[in-house]
Every structure is written in C-alpha cells, then in structure tokens.
Amino acid sequence: MEFANRFHNVKATIGTPAALLLLALYLGWVVLASLQADGPAVITVDGSSTLFPITEAAVEEFQSSHRGRIRITVGISGTGGGFKKFCRGETDIQDASRPISLGEREACRRNGVVYHELPVAYDAMTIVVSRRNTWVDSITLQELKRIWEPSAQRTVLRWSQIRPAWPDVPLKLFGAGSDSGTFDYFTEVVVGRAKASRGDYTASEDDNTLVQGIARDTYALGYLPFGYYENNRQRLRAVPVDAGEGPCEPSRETVENGTYHPLSRPLLIYVNERSAARPEIRRFVESYLGAAGRLAGEVGFMPLPDDLYRLAAEHFRSGRLGTVFHAKAAGMSVIDLFRQDTTP
Amino acid sequence: MTQDMHRLIAGNKRRDRFFGWAGLAAMVFAVTILLLLLVTLGLEGGRRLSWEFLTSYPSRVPERAGILPACVGTVLVMLVTAVTSVPLGVAAAVYLEEYAPKSRVTAVIEINIANLAGVPSIVYGLMALGLFVYPLHLGHSILTAGLTLTLLCLPVVIIVAREAIRTVPSGIREAAYALGATKWQTIRDHVLPYSTGGILTGVIIALSRAVGETAPLITIGALSFIAFLPSPPVTATPPFLSVRWLFDPFAVLPMQMFNWISRPQEAFHLNAAGAGLVLMLVTLAMNGLAYYIRYRSRRRIRW
Incomplete structure (x- = not known):
C-alpha cells in the first residue's frame, strides 16, 4: 500500500513531465513532417x-x-x-x-x-425589360448611350425622353455593379469609355437580384449576361439592339454569326x-x-x-x-x- | 374605499392581461417568422436533401452537385476555431475573474472585450487578411479561416466564461483556501469543474454563430469551387499523423450557398436551399448540444 502510494508519487513527479515532453516532441515531428511533405x-x-x-x-x-x-x-x-x-x-x-x-x-x-x-x-450582353413592358420593340446604340452616359444622371428619367413615341412614365434602370467585368465592357462599348456610367441606377453584382427587379417593374430597363435572360424568358423580354444595321435580337445564331454586334x-x-x-x-x-x-x-x-x-x-x-x-x-x-x- | 380598491385591482388585472397578450403576440410573431423560414427552406431544400447530396462534389449539373467539400471544410474550420478559442478564452476569463487586480487597467480591458463582441464580422476578416494571410504567410488556408473565426468568437467566449465563473459561490473558494489549497488548485479542482457547463454552453453558442459567417471568410479568400478534400490527417509513413490539412484550401457551406444562389438556373437555387437546410440543422444540433450540456451540468452539481 505504501509502496503503491510512493510509486504513484514518483509517476506523478517524473512520469507526467516525461510523457508531456515525449508528446510535444512527437507533435513537433508531426508538424515538421507535414510542412515538408509535398501535397498534390x-x-x-x-x-x-x-x-x-x-x-x-x-x-x-x-x-x-x-x-x-x-x-x-x-x-x-x-x-x-x-x-x-x-x-x-x-x-x-x-x-x-x-x-x-x-x-x-x-x-x-x-x-x-x-x-x-x-x-x-x-456572351451576349442582353438589354432586357419586363414582360409587362409593351412599348419597346428595339433600341439603338445611341439611345443606350444617352441613357447610360454619366451626364444622363438625374436628367434622363423618363421613357419619353429616350424616344418621344414612348410613354411619359418613369425610367427605372438596373445594371451590373462597378466591380464586375460586365460593367466594364458594357460602359466601354455603349458609353465609349470603360467605367464611365451614370450612378443613379440599381446596381448589383448578383445578376439574380437584377432579374427579380426588372421582372417586377413595368418601367425597368437593364442589362444582363445572356444566361440570366435565357433562364428567365418567361419573365423578361430581350430588346433587339440596333447598331446601325437594323435591330438584332441576341441569340446563339446572331452572336455566332457576328450580327449581334457590338454587345457580344x-x-x-x-x-x-x-x-x-x-x-x-x-x-x-x-x-x-x-x-x-x-x-x-x-x-x-x-x-x-x-x-x-x-x-x-x-x-x-x-x-x-x-x-x-x-x-x-x-x-x-x-x-x-x-x-x-x-x-x- | 373598497370600490376604489376594486377599481384599482381591476385596472391592474386588465393591464396584466394586456401585457400577457402583447407578450404572446410578440412571441407568436417571432416564432411564425422562424417557422416560415424553416418551412420554406424545408420545402425547397428538403427535396434535394439526400445521401448523395451530402457526399458529392459540386458540379455544373445541379442534380449531380453536392456539398461534400463544403461540409468537410466547415467542420475542419470549426475544429480549428474550437481548439484555439476555448483554451485562450477560458484562460483569459479565469485570469480576469480570479487573478487580475481590480484596477483601472482591467476595467479598460473589460470594456474593450465587451466592445469587441459587437464589432462587425467583416472587420475581423480585414484584420485577418492583413495579419494571417500576408505577413504570417498562412495563405488562404483552413488554418487562416479557423483563426479568423477564433478572433470572432473570443470576446463572446471570454464574456460567457466569466459569467459562468462568477456563478461559482465564493464560499467554495474560501473553503478551498481554508484547507490550504493554492489559487490554481482551487480553480482546477473547483471553479472550472463547476462552471464547465456554463462555459461550454457559451462556447457552442459562439461557434454556432460563427458556423454561418460568410463575410470574414470572403475577405480572406474562401473559394467557391473545390472538388477535392483536404489532405488526410493520418498517413502511411511515420509519423503517421499529419497536419497538412491545416494549410489546404477550403470551401465552407455559406460560401457554397452564396455561389449557388447567384446562378441563373432555378435548380441551383434549390441546391442552395438544401445547403441552407444542412447549415440550419448543424446549428440546431449545436444549440441542442449546448442545451443538453447545461442540463447535465446543472443536475450534477449541488451546493
């Protein structure tokens, strides 16, 4: 009994630090070996x-x-x-x-x-409006420029300002956020200078947010990557773009044969x-x-x-x-x- | 006289009933919203939930896509967070409660810890980017993510652990000192065992909040597509264990959800709901565990 007690004490005073030391050495080895190992x-x-x-x-x-x-x-x-x-x-x-x-x-x-x-x-950058929009059947590049250029900020606010034949209702704009490549390319092609855009529109990096916003708003106009339009055809309508050679709708054919130009x-x-x-x-x-x-x-x-x-x-x-x-x-x-x- | 009294009592009872109803309405409102969330998630995500969904890699085909790497990543990141935040947090709490002199410096530290608990999580992400990722060369790894979430959890863990330590009656400490125990012996044998339940509850609640964090992980560069698992922790060659996985890239569940939600195809949104459901179940399980631990420790300790 006394021996066992003493043995216990010895274990407690020498055994524990030794075991801890061994464990620490082993763990050190593990870390070193892992750092040296070449992963795939x-x-x-x-x-x-x-x-x-x-x-x-x-x-x-x-x-x-x-x-x-x-x-x-x-x-x-x-x-x-x-x-x-x-x-x-x-x-x-x-x-x-x-x-x-x-x-x-x-x-x-x-x-x-x-x-x-x-x-x-x-990809075809697609100009989209809500399915509820009945008046737009095409839009020209110049009109797009007039809508999106920086000087349009707080001045071009109604559909009738773009084309007098269109109704005198508010224009609600949706587009890519300024960190996205879509934004850079769209502004370069439409406005003429990358990143030059008006700022008073609903911007989102998440294109689904734009889809939701445009689909619900009769007065909305926005641009999206083609894939987002294609998957939401029942809610969105693509606006054919006229770059001087007549209106052209984005589709696989018009992009591949180069007629959907220059927004592809x-x-x-x-x-x-x-x-x-x-x-x-x-x-x-x-x-x-x-x-x-x-x-x-x-x-x-x-x-x-x-x-x-x-x-x-x-x-x-x-x-x-x-x-x-x-x-x-x-x-x-x-x-x-x-x-x-x-x-x- | 008695009429006045009756009127007073009737009025008070009316107010009492009114408050009861108001409280009930508030509770019903909160629970309804939570239930709605659960039901929509369950209805949308439930259809996608299957063994295959849990054990597949992400894919371009929504029906084939799964959340295996994101699940494993989440578990490993939480493991690192738990292993680092518990000892640090508990030790800090013990020091502040038992050792620290009650001075102005400690008061300032205490206020700062309480403030840190309220700092937006993205701030921790930015700090981690400027500390772990570049200067310390930890890269966009599981270790970095775990340590970032540790920063996020630490203030909460410290505060909760202090609360738990404070609930141990001082009579217990005095009794231990009276028997000749040192401060550390008292803490090790009495204070900590009695407050374990409270501390663990707090730790798990802090972790279950961190599990859904996206912002700090985006800033340190969590990836959205990974079709492999981290290195195995056990190897065939000596020393047979490996911590290489700490330095591997990772994906986490909230990031995977975010990625799927931003896809054009409806089917991916279902996948996101499925991943959300899994995340919610994980949180629910963690909270359940916290509840159970608290229940156990309350039953065990009598003083």
Missing part, C-alpha cells in the same frame, strides 16, 4: 463570376479523370479583383469577362508576369506563362480549350467558332504571349483580333 499539385484559378460556370465545368471534367493527384481551386473575386491577384503572381489562371485593361497590363509588367490569352466562349463579348482565360510551364497546368488548359465549346453551351453561353478554339490552342502550344486587345479593340470581331499579330 494545386492549380489556382480566380476571377470573373460570369465565367465561373464554364471553368467549374472544365475543372469538373478534368478532375474526374485525375482525382486526387491534381487539385484545382476556383475563386470568384470578379474580373478586376482576380486580375489584381493574377498580376501579383498569386494565381495560375485568371477568368476574365473582358479583356485585360491597360492598368492591369502595366501591373503585370511591373511584376514580371507574362501571360497567354485564350478565348473560351461568347468574348470570355477569356489568362494563363501565367510561368505556370504554363507546369505539365499539369498545360494539360488542364488544353483540355479546357478542347471542351469549352460544348461546356459553354451547357451552362448558358455561346461557343466560339471551332477554328477559333483551334487557333487558341495553337497559340498556347506555340507559346504566343500578351493580349490582342490593344487600343480600341472593343467591338471588333474576336476572330479577326486573334488572327492578327500579337505583341507581348
């Missing part, structure tokens, strides 16, 4: 939420054949937010719903980030050249380009012409760098741009 390769993608569904689909297909060995993460920081990370070299691939801007090219150049630019699909836009991915040297990223990008046409159609966008995908894959293989969207490229046909020479 990680490919980081970030950027546009518009392009997200296509990238998600491409990743899904690619990973089902490589599960466990290659990990791909996709974030949705928006085109602008994504480019900030991409030009710091933090991400491998950038999803963009508009071409890279001048400032972003400069940022990339400063950090020594060079990139491949690859088109993956078309290319969706692009940018691949960091240093990342492109890694074989798993090379394989992923090639499989992305190979499947993009089919996947784009599945998730609500328009596929590019087949030869443009071939051209893009060729550019990627031959290591062509830089952007084709130089000065005033918005509105030019994408395929023409990609056939032109590129400069890094």
Whole structure:
C-alpha cells in the first residue's frame, strides 16, 4: 500500500513531465513532417463570376479523370479583383469577362508576369425589360448611350425622353455593379469609355437580384449576361439592339454569326506563362480549350467558332504571349483580333 | 374605499392581461417568422436533401452537385476555431475573474472585450487578411479561416466564461483556501469543474454563430469551387499523423450557398436551399448540444 502510494508519487513527479515532453516532441515531428511533405499539385484559378460556370465545368471534367493527384481551386473575386491577384503572381489562371485593361497590363509588367490569352466562349450582353413592358420593340446604340452616359444622371428619367413615341412614365434602370467585368465592357462599348456610367441606377453584382427587379417593374430597363435572360424568358423580354444595321435580337445564331454586334463579348482565360510551364497546368488548359465549346453551351453561353478554339490552342502550344486587345479593340470581331499579330 | 380598491385591482388585472397578450403576440410573431423560414427552406431544400447530396462534389449539373467539400471544410474550420478559442478564452476569463487586480487597467480591458463582441464580422476578416494571410504567410488556408473565426468568437467566449465563473459561490473558494489549497488548485479542482457547463454552453453558442459567417471568410479568400478534400490527417509513413490539412484550401457551406444562389438556373437555387437546410440543422444540433450540456451540468452539481 505504501509502496503503491510512493510509486504513484514518483509517476506523478517524473512520469507526467516525461510523457508531456515525449508528446510535444512527437507533435513537433508531426508538424515538421507535414510542412515538408509535398501535397498534390494545386492549380489556382480566380476571377470573373460570369465565367465561373464554364471553368467549374472544365475543372469538373478534368478532375474526374485525375482525382486526387491534381487539385484545382476556383475563386470568384470578379474580373478586376482576380486580375489584381493574377498580376501579383498569386494565381495560375485568371477568368476574365473582358479583356485585360491597360492598368492591369502595366501591373503585370511591373511584376514580371507574362501571360497567354485564350478565348473560351461568347456572351451576349442582353438589354432586357419586363414582360409587362409593351412599348419597346428595339433600341439603338445611341439611345443606350444617352441613357447610360454619366451626364444622363438625374436628367434622363423618363421613357419619353429616350424616344418621344414612348410613354411619359418613369425610367427605372438596373445594371451590373462597378466591380464586375460586365460593367466594364458594357460602359466601354455603349458609353465609349470603360467605367464611365451614370450612378443613379440599381446596381448589383448578383445578376439574380437584377432579374427579380426588372421582372417586377413595368418601367425597368437593364442589362444582363445572356444566361440570366435565357433562364428567365418567361419573365423578361430581350430588346433587339440596333447598331446601325437594323435591330438584332441576341441569340446563339446572331452572336455566332457576328450580327449581334457590338454587345457580344468574348470570355477569356489568362494563363501565367510561368505556370504554363507546369505539365499539369498545360494539360488542364488544353483540355479546357478542347471542351469549352460544348461546356459553354451547357451552362448558358455561346461557343466560339471551332477554328477559333483551334487557333487558341495553337497559340498556347506555340507559346504566343500578351493580349490582342490593344487600343480600341472593343467591338471588333474576336476572330479577326486573334488572327492578327500579337505583341507581348 | 373598497370600490376604489376594486377599481384599482381591476385596472391592474386588465393591464396584466394586456401585457400577457402583447407578450404572446410578440412571441407568436417571432416564432411564425422562424417557422416560415424553416418551412420554406424545408420545402425547397428538403427535396434535394439526400445521401448523395451530402457526399458529392459540386458540379455544373445541379442534380449531380453536392456539398461534400463544403461540409468537410466547415467542420475542419470549426475544429480549428474550437481548439484555439476555448483554451485562450477560458484562460483569459479565469485570469480576469480570479487573478487580475481590480484596477483601472482591467476595467479598460473589460470594456474593450465587451466592445469587441459587437464589432462587425467583416472587420475581423480585414484584420485577418492583413495579419494571417500576408505577413504570417498562412495563405488562404483552413488554418487562416479557423483563426479568423477564433478572433470572432473570443470576446463572446471570454464574456460567457466569466459569467459562468462568477456563478461559482465564493464560499467554495474560501473553503478551498481554508484547507490550504493554492489559487490554481482551487480553480482546477473547483471553479472550472463547476462552471464547465456554463462555459461550454457559451462556447457552442459562439461557434454556432460563427458556423454561418460568410463575410470574414470572403475577405480572406474562401473559394467557391473545390472538388477535392483536404489532405488526410493520418498517413502511411511515420509519423503517421499529419497536419497538412491545416494549410489546404477550403470551401465552407455559406460560401457554397452564396455561389449557388447567384446562378441563373432555378435548380441551383434549390441546391442552395438544401445547403441552407444542412447549415440550419448543424446549428440546431449545436444549440441542442449546448442545451443538453447545461442540463447535465446543472443536475450534477449541488451546493
């Protein structure tokens, strides 16, 4: 009894610290070993939420054949937010719903980030009104400019101000928030300068909010990516846009044959050249380009012409760098741009 | 005289009944809204809830999409949060209640902790971005997310733990001191065991709030698409355990919901409702656990 007690005391005074020390050593080993262990390769993608569904689909297909060995993460920081990370070299691939801007090219150049630019699909920015709106049958680009330019703020407030034949009722505007690539591209094409827009409209980064708002309001007018219009046809009406050659309604055909112009836009991915040297990223990008046409159609966008995908894959293989969207490229046909020479 | 008294009593009774009705109305209002939320979520999300939904990866096909990575991510982030916020919070509370001298400095600290509990969660996210992600190079990892939510939970845990410690009668401490126990012995053998129930309840309530947090996790870069699970905690080679998962990218349930809600297709909105239902069930389970622990500890301790 006494011995047992003494033994207990010994255990309490020497045994516990020793056990704790051993445990600490073991845990230290675990942490060190985990820090040194090489995990599976990680490919980081970030950027546009518009392009997200296509990238998600491409990743899904690619990973089902490589599960466990290659990990791909996709974030949705928006085109602008994504480019900030991409030009710091933090991400491998950038999803963009508009071409890279001048400032972003400069940022990339400063950090020594060079990139491949690859088109993956078309989107048609769709001008929509509520199904209850009975008077609009088409709208011209000039009228859109008069509605959305910064000087229209607090002055163009009624439908009759756009076209005298339209009723004298309030005009309620809905559009993309200023962080989205949709906003950048729309303002560049319609107003003539990226990010130049009136501010007194209902802005949301969440396109479903815009769908709800426009569908419920007879006096509403807004712009949306085509996929959001297509899935809400019973509540929204697309307004044909007249760019000088007669009104043209957005549809797969008019976008693919180039008549829905200039509000159709290319969706692009940018691949960091240093990342492109890694074989798993090379394989992923090639499989992305190979499947993009089919996947784009599945998730609500328009596929590019087949030869443009071939051209893009060729550019990627031959290591062509830089952007084709130089000065005033918005509105030019994408395929023409990609056939032109590129400069890094 | 008696008439006046009767009138007074009748008036008071009327007011009493009126307040009873008003209280009932307020309660019915709150419960109805909660029930409506539950029913709509249940009706919309219930259809999607299945074993496959819980064990599949996200997908472009709404019917094939699931929440496995988001579930695992949520559980792991909460694990990190619990493991770090409980010892830190309880130790801070014990110090403030038992050791700290009652001075102006402690008063200032106390006020600050109470204030921190009310700071909007996005502020913690920004702070974590400027502390964990870049200077400490923890990246957009499970560890960063867990520590961020720890910041969020700590003030609440400290406040609740202090309340719980304060409910231990001082007679118990004095009795322990009278028997020659040191302060630490008293705390370890008496104060903490008696207040465990209260502390755990508070911890779980703080965690169940943190489970639904989106804003701070967006700022530190939580991802919305991940089709893999973090590294396994057990490995085949020595030392057989691994904490590599701490540094892995992650997705969480609220982010997955947000992603699905912003899709054009109606079917994805159903998925979001399903994920919301799962999140709600998790919160409900956690609150139930808190309730059970409180019940148990109250039954166990008699003084």
